[in-house]
Amino acid sequence: MNNEDFWISVNTIISKGFTPEGLQKLDEYAEYFITRRLVYQRFSPAEQHGCAAGGPAHVVASLLAGAETYANRNAAQDVSRFQRELQRGKEQAEIIEQWAKTIGCWTDDVDNSLQSVLGTKIAEGGEAMVYDRGASLVKSIGLDYFVQPILALDRITLHNTYFPETTLFVLGFGRAKGEFKIIVEQPFVKGTHVPDGEISKFAQRMGFKQINPKNWTYATAEIYLSDLHDENVIRSEDGNIIVVDCDIRINTPELRCGGVRELTTEVRFNE
DSSP states (O other): OOHHHHHHHHHHHHHTTOOHHHHHHHHHHHHHHHTTSEEETTSOHHHHHHHHHTOHHHHHHHHHHHHHHHHTTTOOSSSOHHHHHHHHHHHHHHHHHHHHHHHTOEESSHHHHHHHHHOOEEEEOSSEEEEEOSSEEEEEEOSTTTSSHHHHHHHHHHHHHHOGGGOOEEEEEEEETTEEEEEEEEEOOOEEEOOHHHHHHHHHHTTOEEEEGGGTEEEOSSEEEEOOSTTTEEEETTSOEEEOOOEEEEOOGGGSSSOOOOOOOOEEEOO
């Protein structure tokens, strides 16, 4: 199977409304992805492993969002770029919603549903609600920073790649006040405050160059990393610095931070 055949297959599964046969084929593609028989060239090998660490729902949703992007890569140019991004985001979310409802990993009214199941909400940030589950946290992540689900799913992939101590595992999807949400579970790590200066040294030891200290932004040619401040980083009880949250993206030239990556959706198969 080549790249075009693969995306035709996925788009056919979508257009037929996720029949049992289509769902079985998606599960097969997810297994190919996890075992690297299917190589998603959007990611490095380590990043593909990070995507797989997010669980089967994360892998399938990433492929479904990629299918929409592939199908619309030659979309009409008579609207602004931002309007095109909004439309793509809407279409990706609708496809994932249809699939998630079919397989039973969709939650209506996410915030009220999670609070009734998990207890008290313990934090609220710019894009996420956080709920206590004892040994783990459950987060309801919105698209505020990303617009398109595919980019929010990339963020989970990259977090798992670079910060595996706090892997984000996708439980499902839903909406809150009409807004699309990704529901993830993450290990709870008890820790203490880390000063910004030490966080900066930590990021630079990882190979990141500081771009803007005012918004805690760092980058390599491959990865953009931001929001790395002292509320998102802790020192664990064994003394390690742990990143629990950040804004991490594939560093493309459009981000104007020296990035060289392309947001491709090309795939190839290892026979």
